[in-house]
Amino acid sequence: MMDTKDPKSSLKIIALIWILIECNLVAGNIFGFASLFSVLKEKGIYGSKCIEVLDETNTKSKDCPGRTIEYQLAFALGIGFYNLPAVFIGMINDFFGPRSLKLIAIVFHLISWLSLGFTVPGRDWLIFFHTIALSLAGICTLLSSFSIAAHFTQNRGLVTALISGAQLAGSIWYAIFQVLIDNRIVTLSTLSFIWASFAFLMLGSAFLFLDWRFPWIDSKLKVKATRQEIVATKSEDKLGRHLTNPLFIVVTLFLSCLLLTISFFPVIWFPWLMYLTGGNEPSTIRYTFLYSISAVASIIIAPLCGLIVDFRGSRGYSQKMLNISVLQTLTWIASIALCIVCMFNSISAALTTLAILLFSRTMLVAGSQALIATVFPPQFIGSLLGVMWTIAGIISFATYGLVRLAKDPQYTWRAWLVILILCLIMGGHLVQLWILYFRSKKMKKDQHLQINAEEMQTLKSSNDI
Numbered sequence: 001m002m003d004t005k006d007p008k009s010s011l012k013i014i015a016l017i018w019i020l021i022e023c024n025l026v027a028g029n030i031f032g033f034a035s036l037f038s039v040l041k042e043k044g045i046y047g048s049k050c051i052e053v054l055d056e057t058n059t060k061s062k063d064c065p066g067r068t069i070e071y072q073l074a075f076a077l078g079i080g081f082y083n084l085p086a087v088f089i090g091m092i093n094d095f096f097g098p099r100s101l102k103l104i105a106i107v108f109h110l111i112s113w114l115s116l117g118f119t120v121p122g123r124d125w126l127i128f129f130h131t132i133a134l135s136l137a138g139i140c141t142l143l144s145s146f147s148i149a150a151h152f153t154q155n156r157g158l159v160t161a162l163i164s165g166a167q168l169a170g171s172i173w174y175a176i177f178q179v180l181i182d183n184r185i186v187t188l189s190t191l192s193f194i195w196a197s198f199a200f201l202m203l204g205s206a207f208l209f210l211d212w213r214f215p216w217i218d219s220k221l222k223v224k225a226t227r228q229e230i231v232a233t234k235s236e237d238k239l240g241r242h243l244t245n246p247l248f249i250v251v252t253l254f255l256s257c258l259l260l261t262i263s264f265f266p267v268i269w270f271p272w273l274m275y276l277t278g279g280n281e282p283s284t285i286r287y288t289f290l291y292s293i294s295a296v297a298s299i300i301i302a303p304l305c306g307l308i309v310d311f312r313g314s315r316g317y318s319q320k321m322l323n324i325s326v327l328q329t330l331t332w333i334a335s336i337a338l339c340i341v342c343m344f345n346s347i348s349a350a351l352t353t354l355a356i357l358l359f360s361r362t363m364l365v366a367g368s369q370a371l372i373a374t375v376f377p378p379q380f381i382g383s384l385l386g387v388m389w390t391i392a393g394i395i396s397f398a399t400y401g402l403v404r405l406a407k408d409p410q411y412t413w414r415a416w417l418v419i420l421i422l423c424l425i426m427g428g429h430l431v432q433l434w435i436l437y438f439r440s441k442k443m444k445k446d447q448h449l450q451i452n453a454e455e456m457q458t459l460k461s462s463n464d465i
Contacts, residue, residue, distance in 0.1 A: 012151045015209040016159065019145045022205055023166040024299075025173070025198055026109060027141040030078045030134050031262075032171030032292040034270050035178045037071050038285050039188055042181075044121040046070045069407075070124070072267050076399045078131030079263045082139050083393025089140055090386020094379065097212030098144035101382075105140030106199045106206075108133045117192035139389065141202065142167050143382055144210060146369070150378040158306035160373035164366035165302025168295055175292030178285070239380050243387060247324075247375065247436060250429045254328060255368045256392040257422045258335045262361040263396045264419065265342070265353070266291075268406055275409035276347055287350065297358050302366035309370045320375060321437040325430075327367045332423065332430055334360035339420035343413040 040046075049066030093101045112133035119126040142163070149159040173195075180186050242248060269291060273284040308327045312319050338356045341349050372384050402415040 011209075012148075015148055015151075015205075016162070018201075018205050018209065019148050020162060020166040022198075022201055023141060023145055023163055024170045026105075026170070026195070026202065027138045027145070028167040028170030029173055030075075030082055030131060030138055030171075031168070031266060032174035032295065033075045033078060033131060034266050035174035035288055035292045036188075037068070037270050037288075038281070039178055039181050040071060040119075040127070041067065043119070043188065045119060045127060046124045047121060048124075068271055071127075072271070072403055073400070074127045074131045075267050076263075076397075076403060077128060078135045079267070079399060080135075080393055080397045081132045082135035083259075083389045083396055085136065086139055086143070086389030086393060087383070087386040088390075089143055090382040090384070090389075093143050093147070093382030093386070097210070098147040098382075099206045099210040099212040101140050101144040102202060102206035102210055105137045105144065106202050108137035108140060109199055109202065110196055112137055113192045113196035117189045117196070119188075138167070138170075143385055144206075146373060146381055146385065147210060147378075149373050149381075155306075155310055156373050156378075157309035157370040158303060161302045161304075161306025161309070161366040161370040164305075164369050165298045165300075165362065168298035168302065168362055168365060171295040172293050175289045178289060178292075182285075239383055242376050242380055242384060245376075246432070248372070248384065248388075250433055250436075251328075251368055251371055252388045252391050254332075254426050254429050255364065255388060256395040257426045258331065258360075258364050259392045259396055260398060260402070260419045260422065261335050261338050262357065262364065263399045264402050264415065265338075265357060267399060267403055268409070268412055268415070272409045272412055273350060276345060276350060291354055294354055294358055298362045298366070301359060301362040305363055305367040306370045309367065318437070318440040318443075321433075321440050324371050324375070325433050325437045327363060327371075328433055329430055331360060331363040331367055332427065334363060335423050336420065339416050339423060342416045343420075345410065345412075 046067040049070060051066075089101065089104075092104065112130050115126045115129040115133065119130065145163050146160060149156045149163070152159045177188065177191050180191070181188055270284065270288055273287050274281065277283040277287075305327060309320070309323050311323050334356055338353055338360050341353050341356060368388070369385060372388065373381055376384055402418065405418070406412040406415040
């Protein structure tokens with residue numbers, strides 16, 4: 001993975017482990033927010049949205065579709081804000097350094113968890129502060145953490161995928177919160193304040209392993225040494241050239257459309273399971289816990305995506321294009337399968353989607369980010385990932401409209417049909433990706449033929465002499 005003679009090799013490993021733990025704890029929590037629905041219900045959050053109804057025996061009960069819609073809206077907004085501002089966040093990372101971005105992440109992290117800690121009936125709106133600030137803290141933490149990959153020149157794809165896997169597995173924590181709270185071990189407010197204290201962990205990584213664009217308080221693990229080097233690099237290579245690269249455009253569009261599968265799924269999971277179980281809330285909670293805890297498998301699946309991207313990467317651009325094409329094709333097939341299975345209203349279909357989602361989500365997120373980190377220059381990774389995730393974020397706001405389309409869980413297939421059509425359209429971009437691969441292979445073959453011809457000509461000239 002690195003040169004063992006490098007005196008900083010041990011520090012690099014420590015930095016990577018620290019970053020992985022940090023990303024797991026704070027960078028991907030938003031994607032498991034559905035596990036808190038039952039906890040928020042017990043706390044009476046948005047209980048004012050419930051109405052009393054009489055059944056056939058004149059027994060009063062509460063009907064609370066409005067409350068669930070508020071939870072879903074907070075969830076959907078959180079997912080949208082995870083991606084939407086990424087272009088600005090990425091530019092902050094590139095122009096001011098990952099340490100500056102990590103300090104910004106700390107501010108949002110504190111706002112998020114303190115908001116949740118003080119959420120009570122009457123201050124229900126703090127839930128929206130929590131999800132939005134949580135997402136901003138998560139994307140800031142994630143993009144700043146990718147700078148560590150620059151130290152692992154031969155395995156940038158693998159390291160980026162490891163970070164992505166740790167981030168995706170972070171959604172398990174809300175499920176653990178749910179178990180602890182249901183068993184009366186701890187309260188939601190206490191857990192919120194504990195998580196807020198992880199700001200110290202983030203502060204440690206910011207000053208120990210990350211740098212900024214100011215000539216003071218440098219870390220021992222330095223990525224970009226001087227401002228002059230940055231200017232020199234930018235004069236030779238421009239961001240605009242990479243933004244217009246066909247490969248970058250293909251990957252961005254591909255990610256943006258297929259991301260709807262993994263942004264819409266967690267939002268409708270809880271009400272869909274309530275419908276499938278006939279309103280059996282304990283069963284729904286168990287299935288939701290299974291859904292959230294299954295994300296831990298991302299820690300294993302994500303490195304496999306990185307290994308695919310890095311496989312025989314030393315052979316050149318053509319081999320990298322083959323690796324990318326294979327991974328993106330597998331991702332597309334998994335996403336199509338997810339959309340189709342989700343159209344069936346049965347418990348077995350729901351459990352099947354969990355297995356498919358584990359692979360499709362991890363391959364899409366970890367694979368796309370590993371691709372960008374591997375193929376493009378490290379000095380532009382923040383901006384490129386930022387642009388990619390912002391475009392994906394804009395499109396992911398369609399989740400709000402899809403939720404409205406699937407307001408009745410019985411008709412969630414309508415929303416999945418829309419997503420399926422978009423995924424099928426993205427099949428055209430896969431064709432373009434494979435064309436790029438075969439072109440690069442042909443170009444490499446032509447270069448070999450040209451070199452051989454020149455060598456033969458040189459040999460012939462020497463024999464004539």
